Amino acid sequence: MAHHNLSGVFCAMCPQELIDLILGKIILADKETLKSCALVARSFRPTSQKMIFSDLTILPPGRDNIPALQRLTDVLSGSSHLALYVRTLHLIQPGFYKPCVWMQSDILPAILPVLTNLKSLNVRIYNWNYFHSNCEQAIYTLIARSSLASIELKDACLQTNARLLSFLRCLPASLQSASFLDVFAGHMSYRNDPKSELHKLRLVSLHLDSYAPALFQWAIRVVDPTCLRHLHTMIKENTINVVQQLLDGAVYVETYHLFFGSIFSHPENLDLQKMQGLRTLEISVRLNWEEIEEVAGQGQHNPLNDAMRTLETAPHSVEHLVLNLNICNPDDLSHFMGFASFEHLGDRPALQDVVVRIVSDYDYSALQHGIRYLEAVFHRLHERGVLMAIAVRPPSQEED
Structure with a gap:
């Protein structure tokens, strides 16, 4: 008392x-x-x-059941002011290959309309075929809210381009950030339909790490590239042309992350010269010589060629450079030899630091050997004191 x-x-x-x-x-x-x-x-x-x-999640792994969903409904309906506090919503399918309760229930369509102050929506749904029709439509209605500023679609298999476009058409003009990670859809080309696209999106941040070419084509037609300040794109053989169109207009982008999502041989590389506002450039490459195929008549293709040719086109305004190398063997780092890009980096007065991150399954001593080798390759940068090499081991091994 x-x-x-x-x-x-x-x-x-x-x-x-x-x-x-x-x-x-x-x-x-x-x-x-x-x-x-x-x-x-x-x-x-x-x-x-x-x-x-x-920050609300529907429904966390291990709590995917009707009673939990019903309790949430009762709380939000009994205390309506609580729904106004929800700023970030996560819609998660706990298992990739099985439907979860909320996806096939008619309870969710009663919850989503009351979230009128939502700012950020993260959707992680693999199989959209499991959706109850009313549930999917409720999500589209939620996406169209003018309060929404940020959206992330991750680990999504939408089967058809029509379904993907239904999602994209709902995006409001107020959106500032959009992220699409591991999104799969049909292989048909995107068709510009003026009846369904009433406005352009003035995004500040766009993340396209996707296997759906239609998503890149949509970005070209809908996103105003001059508004972008942060950009992340995966580059594949069937998306290189549309990515280049996006880069040509993204003249004010300050941070660009380029991920080479597959090994391919292309007569032309990406050109970054028009990105005069670029300050931070991050390039990610995966090296595994056992999986690299021989290009007809050209011998084994070096995946670093595409990345390094692109690096040579970067404007001299770049102050920070990050190289992410996913390697299966530290000896693969020997393929860095002979790249003129590394020598040219020493002639960039604006460059303040170069960070090299190595992700590998090999033991720490092998990675240390790789770091010493990199310091020798980047010797001019090492002499200037701007090189920082970091060995990063996979999380699973760190836990072990």
Whole structure:
């Protein structure tokens, strides 16, 4: 009883701003602590509830059941103000190859309309064929909300381009950031339909790490490249032309991450010369000589050729360069020899640092050997003190 009185005295004397500041130090993922704080005193409750419901997941792995979904519905309907606190929503299919409860339930269409202040939506649904029709339509309606500023579509297999385009048509003009990771769709080309595209998107950030060519073609026609400041694209043999069109217009992009998603031989490389606003360039390449095919009449193709030819076209405004190398054998680093790009890097006065990240299954001593080899290859940068080589081991091995 005495403890309760002391707590009441503290809350009465402590400014609400200080209480909010203290609660703000709690990480959003620590829901249990936030729930406890909400019960401390009336002054703790509003801020604790805002933080609890600001980031909502439907439904977390292990809780994919009708009772959990129904409880969420009851909470949001009984205390309607809680729905207004939801700023970020995650829609997750826990298992790739089996439907989850919320995808085939008519409960979700009753939840989504009340999330009127949603800012960010993350959708991780592999098989869209498992959807209840009303559930899928409720998601499209949610995407079209004018409050939405950021969207991420990840690990999605939409089977047909028509389904992908249904998703894309809903994106609101207010959107600032769009991310598409490991998205699969049909192989048909995208067709520009003026009846279904009423506005262009003035995105600040665009992430296209996808296997759907139609997605890249959509970006060319819908996204205003002059508004982009952050860009990430995968490059494949069937997307190199549309990616180049996007880069030609992305003159104000400050950060560009280029990922070479497959080994291919192409007569032309990407050209970055028009990206005069570029300050940070990140290039990712996967090296595995056992999987590299021989190009007819040309012998074994070196995947670094495409990356390094592109690097040579980078504007001299680049201040930070990052090379991500996923290697199966540190000896593969010997293929760095002979690239003129590395020598030219030493002639770039704006360049402040070069970071080389190595991801490998090999032991740490082998990676250290690879780092020493890289320092020899980048000797001019090493002398200037701008080279930083980092060995990164896969998370699974770090845990072991």
